[in-house]
Amino acid sequence: MRRIYFLVPDIPTTKRIVDELLLSRIEEKHIHVVARRGTELEDLPEANLLQKTDFIPAVERGLAVGGTAGALAGLVAVVLPPASTVIAGGIVLGSALAGAGVGAWAGSLIGVSTASSRIKQFEQAIEAGQLLVLADVPKGRVEEIEARIKNHLPTIEIEGTEPKQPAFP
Incomplete structure (x- = not known):
């Protein structure tokens, strides 16, 4: 998935952009x-904490x-006697997992307490009343979706794409 940014x-x-994205099967x-x-988004899908912060x-x-x-701490613990070889592996693994x-x-x-570094670029425009639309689209459809949006709304600025987007949020 790739995240496309539109400043609207x-x-x-x-x-209209959201409707076009929905018609594009996003x-x-x-x-x-x-x-x-304080902006009333009506029925638009508002970004949640995962999109607005640097949580992930x-x-x-x-x-x-x-x-x-944790792994380094486990290795240090192994070096100290009287750790046996069998216990040593468990110590390294356990301390790595705990760490x-x-x-x-x-x-x-x-x-969760840090604003998204990507969204910070648009902070002035957002405070001036513009809206930022984030759309997670399949990697192979980025150009198609951008062209479709530009075809129907030529004045919209596509602010770029983010190269990597986790699948779960």
Whole structure:
């Protein structure tokens, strides 16, 4: 999946873009709208915490850093006597898993409180009243979807695509 970003001037145009995405067989759960706080989005699909924050990248970083730190701590514990070879593998694995768990937890706490670095680029436009539409589309259909939107709404600016999007949010 790839995430396409559209900066849209108003609610009626946003509705037309969402309708076009739905007609293009992009499910509503893959369409997200970010607006200035207090803006009534009516029936538009509002972006949730996962789209508005750096939650997922922070959890990924926490898993990596915590798992590495836990594995190193396990290796240090193995070097200290009287660890046997059988117990040593369990210590390394257990400490790596514990480290990954703590890292993911800490990362999630940091990520949920940090605004999305990608959305920050559009902060001024959003505060000025524009809306940001995020659409998660299959990798092979990005150009087709962009062309379809531009064909019906030529004034819409496509602000780019994000190369990697997790499948679950």
